[in-house]
Amino acid sequence: MLLQCVFVRANPISNHALFVLILVSFANYRIDIKDEYDYIAKQGKQDMESWYKLKVSEVQGTANRAAMESNYQREEVKRMRDNIGDLRGKLGDLENKNALLEKEVQNLNYQLNDDQRQYEMALNDRDATLRRMREECQTLVAELQALLDTKQMLDAEIAIYRKMLEGEESRVGLRQMVEQVVKTHSLQQQEDTDSTRSVRGEVSTKTTFQRSAKGNVTIAECDPNGKFITLENTHRTKDENLGEHKLKRKLDKGREIVYTIPANTVLKAGRTMKIYARDQGGIHNPPDSLVFDGENTWGIGANVVTSLYNKEGEERATHTQKTIQTGI
Numbered sequence: 001m002l003l004q005c006v007f008v009r010a011n012p013i014s015n016h017a018l019f020v021l022i023l024v025s026f027a028n029y030r031i032d033i034k035d036e037y038d039y040i041a042k043q044g045k046q047d048m049e050s051w052y053k054l055k056v057s058e059v060q061g062t063a064n065r066a067a068m069e070s071n072y073q074r075e076e077v078k079r080m081r082d083n084i085g086d087l088r089g090k091l092g093d094l095e096n097k098n099a100l101l102e103k104e105v106q107n108l109n110y111q112l113n114d115d116q117r118q119y120e121m122a123l124n125d126r127d128a129t130l131r132r133m134r135e136e137c138q139t140l141v142a143e144l145q146a147l148l149d150t151k152q153m154l155d156a157e158i159a160i161y162r163k164m165l166e167g168e169e170s171r172v173g174l175r176q177m178v179e180q181v182v183k184t185h186s187l188q189q190q191e192d193t194d195s196t197r198s199v200r201g202e203v204s205t206k207t208t209f210q211r212s213a214k215g216n217v218t219i220a221e222c223d224p225n226g227k228f229i230t231l232e233n234t235h236r237t238k239d240e241n242l243g244e245h246k247l248k249r250k251l252d253k254g255r256e257i258v259y260t261i262p263a264n265t266v267l268k269a270g271r272t273m274k275i276y277a278r279d280q281g282g283i284h285n286p287p288d289s290l291v292f293d294g295e296n297t298w299g300i301g302a303n304v305v306t307s308l309y310n311k312e313g314e315e316r317a318t319h320t321q322k323t324i325q326t327g328i
Helices: 002-010 012-167
Strands: 191-198 203-213 217-222 228-233 246-251 256-260 272-277 289-292 303-309 315-327
Touching: 012 203, 012 217, 012 315, 203 217, 217 303, 217 315
Parallel strands: 272 289
Antiparallel strands: 191 203, 203 315, 217 228, 228 272, 246 256, 246 303, 303 315
């Protein structure tokens, strides 16, 4: 434009033509601008329509999803209401059952308490009965032991008198009369009998039996005539294996008789075992009765010590008989 103005100033003759040229140029330029504006407007319109359609589509999709979710939620709410109704019905039934069960548990607790009281009473009665029976058994055992001790004492004295008679058969006017029997018994010292017998005008004898034990097995009896020896298991529940134990019997500080109990011989709890010498009326019936084939007598004497040894050689029980003779 500036060049055109300069040109006009320089050439005043052709102003009209130049003006016409300028008008034509402006007209062409306006047409170009209009075409460009129309193109921009058309593109903008198309873009707006596309954007509008997209947004409308998005809104419709969102609305459809919201409608579907709303329907699903309504159905879910309805289903949950139905479930709540069912659960309330079941809850009522369960509460009724629970009440019945609680009542039954209460009744069972009452019954259990009654059963426990009855059981305790039965246990107390049983314990009292057991104590009474135990006391009676102890009394009977003590009486039986006293009788055995008396029998053992009498058998020993009879054997001594028999020896005395055999040695005094040639004497004329031998008269013997038993005047007195004195017996003492000490459980603490396990001293069985202490007896005194006197023969009027002849001789007085005093026989003492003493027992001791380091376990459950004791030497309960030694026959004064040498026929048998009795072992006893004093424990009430525990069995004792006496296999390969040794019985040693020493007579008047001289001869010693040794017997080995057969292997695997078990003395039951609370039972006794008699070991007979050969040909003394015994029957071999283990473990209640054994026969010692090595000797036909266990021997007799004034001072006799019978001992029981285990397999290791430890002394487990002893039985001592002492007889003292004094003239009158």
